[in-house]
Amino acid sequence: MNFEYLCRPLEHRMSRRQWLGGVAGAAVGALGLGGLAQPAVAQELKKKHRQVLFIWLDGGISQLESWDPKPNTQFGGPFRAIPTSVPGIHISELLPKTARQMHHLALVRSLCTKDNSHSAGVARIQRGDPKNRGVTYPYFGSAVAKLLGPGDSGLPPYVWVKPGSGGFVYQDAGFLGPRYGAVAFGDGKPPENLLLNPALTEADDEARNALRMKLDRRYAERRRKEWTEANSYVFDMAAQLRKQARLFDPSTLPPRDVERYGTHEFGRHMLLARRLLEAGVTFVKVNSYGWDTHGDNFNGHLSMVPKVDQAFAAMIEDLKDRGMLDNVLVIMMSEFGRTPRINGHVGRDHWPEAWSLVMAGCGLKRGVVVGKTNERGTHVTTEEHDIGHMFHTWFQALGINPKEHSYDNGGQPLPIAHEDCHAVTELLA
């Protein structure tokens, strides 16, 4: 039996602290400074400054009303398919603006995954559905934060723009530890207490922190340095982040961009995402909720998909114009697709059997479609791709070879992507 990747937490046999090489390791990691095992690779990646934009349509967008339309078939629904900027590729009429960006995009129509419930699906898909080894795998964002690091932006490596509340979402990090969790900007707003308290001036803030640093220096003189270093680091981080506070000020946005992305929630969040990417954040996740269209699926998609179309197409256009598309990997997906069968509530239910996602940018071919479903859209007729294949593909696209790199979970080597899957080479540039 191959025990290589089985439960092997060496941390269990020895002190975790010993393995982490002291508290500093943990504390610096807390801010996402964790690097790759091989520093040379990290250096190489840093030069290229690769980034990810991960757009999550929570609840499950219908593949039939988006990337894999089957007009005039039993389950095809009411909408038409339209041609795109790539001859021969058609997508739903609900995506007219994205259709004009097709030559930058790569579609996958051959997803076939395991979970048909949200509670399992969201986590399993975003964790890459690795084999169960008694550890909780990190979400893709935490994984990339760990593997690529934060870059030079002074911003957290994993930022999540989402409706609703914000905060520090440690759960995403799994065994990597809370330090690789997401910093969530609820409704695009900055984290609590980021802005300087109005009772203070900039000069006051500088002066009080100068006093604090003197105290810390004296305290550390004859003690283990790590504690002070770790504590100082979070204060430095707070200062760095505050310098970027303008990112959260809508009044600094060009009105034309506001109009192009849309004044709706998703448009606003995508525009913030663009600014975060421009500022150098390694991994930006944008969530849209409300895609679980068990009822009134078609009117729901008619209302929502064009909003996504607007902001997504504007994003691709902007990344292209800014020359960022070569370095930013863009992925838009859900936890599964929706049933071909249309239920009595004119809805579609959960369908992991045959669904689609769209991606673009860093390391990927452009203007391609991979995979095919049958005429009725019920099953994949080409090679089926699980989420593990996508993780392999994404890591490869980012320049990380999942065959060569693994996580070190306190001595337990763990693969970064499911070892029974492989990258989809037709997608890789």
Next chain:
Amino acid sequence: MALLARAAVPLALLALAVASRADQPLHARIDALIAAKADGRPTAAPAADAEFLRRAYLDLAGRIPSVQEARDFLADPAPDKRAKVIDRLLDSPDYPRRMQELFHVMLMERLGDHPEWTRYLQKSFEANKPWDQMAREILNPITEDESLQGAAFFYTKRLENFGQNPVDYPGLTRDVGRLFLGKDLRCAECHDHIFIAEYKQEDFQGLFAIYRNTVLVDPKKPAVGEQLMTKKLEYSSVFRKVPKSTGPRIPGGKEIEIPVLKKGEEYVKPPDRKTRFPGIPRFSPLAELAKQLPTASNPAFSRNIVNRLWFILMGRGLVHPLDLHHAENPPSHPELLDLLAKEFVEHRFDIKWLLRELALSQTYQRSSVLPEGVKELPPESFLVANEKRLSAEQLLASMLEATGMRERVLGNKGTAEAARAKFVKAFANPEREPEEEFNPSLKAALFVLNDDLVLSWLTPQPGNLIDRLSKLEDSQVAEELYLSVLTRRPTVEEQAEVADYLHKNASRRAVALGHLAWALLASTEFCVNH
């Protein structure tokens, strides 16, 4: 004080030569055993009075001393003043509160809170209840006894299902193993542990059989029930798919036989569908567990708790991590762990007694400052005091003490609760993450930097720190400030720094005092227990 400190060094040296002896008090034997493993490495000097006082207060009272308490202690010439202050703190009302907070964080790992649970812990520590008794009450909660009802919260919180997730019975099983026996059986759920030979799948499954059978009784109050257990739990290893089965069994113990009861005799109190009462079965695996687990004859039980209490005062477990007691992760000082466990049992599982002995030791009373010219001493050597993380509760109580805001904030239930909630949000670990290591976070820094709450405590209000300081001459400010916040007198350099800052900001003295006090509160020196 200086005299005592000087005397302490030769004593420690002496202990090197003298083996721990049974006729000595436990604290002396501790020091001897630590010294015996020093391997010629240098030992840190004894902590200065101020350093000791702050540490003892934080550990035993959960807060820093008030400026008056600090002044009184520093001025006290009595040679036994350290022992006296330890006794005073252990007898003070701060002690049960500190223990309640400490055990709450340790046992619940920020999963949630309940007033009945708080009350149970508080009353138990007020009565200095023996640990075996507490463990029995928690592991087999008696719902009928109102004063003990809160003990069930340890189970009931873990028996809730959140969202669409099912009840995490394996998690509850794990937590009992980790927190009461010091054994994390996680990897033994699906197969025998591959690298920890002594963690067997049957250990996990035997315990799991007990917990798989538990149910929530009342969603409103902590109350746990059991279902009728009539057959063994079936399981198989993911490696060898041989079907196995086990009845209830505590790790390392004997399987408890499931009695065959006649129909109609299975229940002490039969279930009632109308009231949704699940019934009380005659055979209670929890009762069996409570009989076998928290006992003198179960070494894992006592070794776990003494190791945890040691960790609380010494900043690192003799076995570390705390929940991995097994042959390949031996204690740093095996004889010492044996000794602590044995003595603890002999002293009827008396937590206060053990804490007192630990606090009286020179090992506890060492400085956290490394000896001159020494860059590093391993934390498991206990030759220099390990710095310790402060909990959200300790930080709140200490900041209130430091800023002179204690009465004002804690005097009102609303403001007290709001402050506590804010501190927990800012400084506590996420749920299920043991708070054992120092873990500064961005959110905590942002809280200290900009949240209105702490900043408001640094504005002059009648009788608070800033108010007191504002009535002093520039030259007197530093001493009052440092004693109030850091429980020590400022150095000459620090005095000059304070005077200089006040001089530069003469036109807005109150604001400047706020900055100076903030810098101390935000410093590493304040936010760790050193």
Next chain:
Amino acid sequence: MSDDPKALLQRYQPKEVKVLKTDRQMAILRFSPCGNFLAAGGCDATVRRWDVSNAEMAELPPLTGHGGWVQALAFSPPPLTLLPQAGERGGSSSPSPPEGERGRGEGRLFTADSWGRLTCWPYAEKEAQPLWSVEQAHDGWVRGLAVSPDGKLLATCGMDQKVRLWSADDGAKKQELAGHNEDIYAVAFHPDGKSLVSGDLKGVIQVWDLESGKVVRRFDAKQLYLLSRLQDVGGVRCLAFDAKGETLAAAGTKPKVGANVQGVPTILFFDWSSGQVKHTLSIGNDGDGYIFDLHLHPAGFVMAVTSGNPGVGKLFFQRPADPQPFFLYTKMANCHSLAVHPNGQRLAVSATNANSNGNGRQIGKGTEYPGNYSPIHVFDLPTAG
């Protein structure tokens, strides 16, 4: 007429007499004015027809040539002379309009689909071919279709936010009414033939003066709309006048949440002269969904069908001012359309098969992945006056 609900029930209680089988889901159902035919618009780009002149109710070959879903369907009104008499069960003479009645009758059926096509059919012919067809009557989904009382004009509306008027004769575009900023779900002609109403996604009902082509009034049905996250939910799903033109019923749901849309089926009864809501009728709970089709009976009650969570559906009769229906039938799942026979003694409901939903692959008997379909329930009403 008696005010007693029991008496109403006795007089109008429907009895199910037959279920017509289909192999696909049907979005809309109407009887021909002659009473001999029942037509259904399918979610498979076809129009289905049944000869309902006899008990057999045989199906005719489907009408093809549409795309997507056929969700808008209307017959031209019958010639005045041929209006069926009360008590007469489905006339047998083939309708032929007298001189001067052009536009009325002639056995025409108008259908429109979700791809924008509008087609006119001689529906009584077995192998009917389109009399005319407009490929892009709208850009995309045509939601509503109405024929003017004189039969000369067609009004259509759709997701392109336009109302258009067409010559019923030849499909020539007569007029375009622009003024909505949202997807338009429903249109209806006032019985006087002078005004047209249209209702949109956000609950705006516009009253158009047909002479000037201008909006002359707006009715507020915003309670039928909700913005839920990104999704605009609800809309004016149907509009209908009473025979006298005194009341306009606008229906849909009072939405609570999007995605798996939840809301209480609701009908707003507007007083035509004042434009105010006279009565609000809500039936059932959040999971009961939409009023999908309704008919205002001359006796002063509404007949309507609802569809909500899978499996949930209602057919009910209720007077607007009453607290509850005097007739409620919940044995059909997910009712999407209601057709009332011109003689008033028969109705048909397009419902959905049982167990229409479920996540993931359904394990059926065969290997084929099953689709859903619409059983069409035919009811007869008591004939006694």
